[in-house]
Amino acid sequence: MIILGLIGIFVLLILVLQGCRPPQPPPPQPPDLPEDSPKYRALFVGVSKYDNYQGTMDLPSPAKNAERLRTLFNKFRYTEYNIPFIEIRTLINHDASAQGILNAIAETFKDSKENDINFLYYMGHGGTVNGVPMITAADYKASLPSTYITVHKLKAEFDKI
Secondary structure (H helix, E strand, O other), X not given: OHHHHHHHHXXXXXXXXXXXXXXOOOOOOOOOOOOOOOOEEEEEEEOOOOOOOOOOOOOOOHHHHHHHHHHHHHHOOEOOOOEOEEEEEEEEHHHOOHHHHHHXXXXXXXXXXXXXXXXXXXXXXXXXXXXXXEEEOOOOOOOOHHHEEEHHHHHHHHHOO
16 A cells, blocks of 8 residues: 555655646636626737847836736636636737738737627837837837837727727
């Protein structure tokens, strides 16, 4: 009996050292929800590397944090119905160009209804242009307005949804 216990501990230790975990049960499925139940969506944008600045604007953590948020939000469930997110997207570094971000917003949130809950979380540099707040996409270049997203561009994109 002791030998079987030691073998079991040894197998678990090997799995842990190899980065494997025992299979996890699937998350509980929500019951049939009323038609007007909110849907949850998220878009996480993490820009650690900027294409046009040879490392002078690079940041250490946004790309990693976007992936961490994705993992965390995948575990969230809401209300007494245990509602999961129906979509969670991440855009990392070069995929997070200005046009890539605007396209991802349109695609991720396109079917949103009035009572849905949508998260957009941007991690990276930002600033102002003529006093207007903006975020700097991975392809940011100060002389090219198409490479940054002002709050006005963001509002226009969300107004389409």
